[in-house]
Amino acid sequence: MLAAMPPAPSPASRDEPVIRDGGDACPGALRLHAADDGYLARVRLPAGLLTARQAALLGEAAERFGDGNLDVTSRGNVQLRGLADACGAELAALLDGAGLLPAPGHERVRNIVATPMSGLDGPPERDVLPWVREFDRRLCADARVTALSGRFLFAFDDGRGDVAALDPDVTVLAVGGSAGAGVGALVRLGAGADAVEVGAGDAPRAALLAAHAFLDAVQVAGTKAWRVGELPAEHALCAREFVGRLSRDGIGARYRADVVWPYAAPVRPRGVGAGPRSHLCVLPPLGRFSAGQWRELVRVAGLSRGPLRITPWRGVVLADVPVDGAALLERAGLVVAGDSVWESVTACTGRPGCAKSLADVRADAPLAVGATGGAGVLPVHFAGCERRCGHPRGTDWVDLVAAPDGYRLTAPGRPARTGLAPTDLAAALAEARTTPHPSSQTAVKK
Known part of the structure; x- marks a missing residue:
């Protein structure tokens, strides 16, 4: 259920620390963000976990208070969009009743991703979801961590390297568990090879x-850094020093230098196997579920065993689904088969939701991508402005940016093309996406 493994991403480098003048305006479930199509709420789901009941209530919230769509x-x-400006209290009450606001003061710092297939395949003793649940409990009970930015990211990886590749601020990687060896964890602070x-x-x-x-480093440096990689070089976190901190807190730890970190491609949509039940990966085109599609997803989730798992690649894993579940979802317009054109196409919000966007990129994308998807093509990202929100990491992708005179297309090894009308995009994109490239898929950046 995994695509081919891409090369390990290069750690981000920075010559100077990032200097932030304003506060962190990252939206949450309680702090709504004003957009052109109404208010936006972001509901954080540690490890992407949702029960079928919680998912149904999220769908109800989208339809009662917003435009009915749900973005992953x-x-x-x-995310819920198109929310009315007076719905905040009712929305919070609904989410609280669903168990999605266990600690309202911490809801924006619960940025926790985990290997979506953990515990479903691979060594069962490396299942990191129990770690996530314990970590989230501790996080929500800790008053100090409310000072973290809404962009600070924790990742719990079961050893395959999928979420370790997402540039987390704190990575916990499961190790061991084979040939009778006990399971342990490597903890990494930011990027780099060293770990504890x-x-x-x-x-x-x-x-x-x-x-x-x-x-502590932020306080000592007197900086407004939101991420580990933004700390000034003289205040960068050190794995050797972290060993001492853990020891003082009664945790046995040892320093590990030059760790070879695994990196795997993300889970991609695949249909169920030949058996009566199997795991199912579901992809909504451009990461957005309509109200009807979400209802169908919840219906099939009720037939599965275990929670829904929202993935960092804008999909959903349903565990142990009856074989007819795939057909139900396909009829709703969701992707469950492999090599779909939508596996490698992303887009920002675009018009009408974003005031900065110069185009309705979500309407233009389906007309432009045609049948140029599947294996062996470059990923493509549609952006309504130069900010390119949600663009893929790395360099091997086709960049389509709306400009006042039409779209600008850039692709590896090709000259840029400008002034492209939406009707010109299909042919231009089909040619650009067949450029040979070293990686088949890159991870998506926030």
């Missing part, structure tokens, strides 16, 4: 202490 994000969260090894039982607490180490 590159951090495995869900701890026992499996200490992994959640070590991740929380890593957040404390970051907040």
Whole structure:
């Protein structure tokens, strides 16, 4: 159920620290963001986990208070759009009743991604979801971490390297568990090869202490850094020093230098197998479920075993689904088969939701991509302005940016094309996406 493995991404480098003059305006479920199509709420879901009941209530919220659509994000969260400006209290009450606001003061810092297939395939003893649940409990009970930015990211990876590749601020990677070896965890602060090894039982607490180490560094440096990689070089977090911090807190830890970090491609949509039940990966085109599609997803989720798992690649994993579940979802316009054109096409919000956008990119994308999807093509991102919100990481992708005179298309190894009308895009994109490139898929950046 995994695509081919891309090369490991290069750690981000920065010559100077990022200087932020304003506060963190990242939206949440309680702090709504004003957009051109109404208010936006972002509901954070640690590890992307939703029960069928919670999913049904989210769909109800989208239809009662917003435009009915539900967007899944590159951090495995869900966004509601088109919300009325007076719905905040009712929305919060609904989410609280659904168990989606266990700690209202912490809801914006619950940015926790995890390997979507953890516990469903691979070594069962490396299932990181119990770690996530314990970590989230500790996070929500810790008053200090409310100072974290809404962009600070924790990742719990079961060893395959899929979410470790998403540029987390704190990475917890499961190791061991084969040939009788006990399971442990490597904890990484930001990018780089160095890490700290701890026992499996200490992994959640070590991740929380890593957040404390970051907040200490921010305070000492007098900076407004939101991410580990934004700290000034003289205040960068050090794995060796982190070992000492853990030891003082009663956690046995050892320093690990030059760790070879695994990197795997994300889970991609695949149909169920020949058996009566199987795991199912569901992809909504451009990461957006209509109200009807979400209802159908919830219906099939009720036939599955276990929670829905929203992935950081804007899809949903349903575990142990009856074989006819795939057909139900396909009839709703959702992708469950492999090599779909929508596997590698992304877009920003565009018009009418974003005031900065110069085009309705979500309307133009289906007309432009045609049948140029599947294996062996470059990813493509449609952006309504130069900010390119949600664009893929790396360099091997086709960039379509709306400009006042039409779209500008740039692709690896090809000259840029400008002034493209929406009717010109299909032919231009079909040619650009067949450019040979070293990686088959890149991870999506927030």
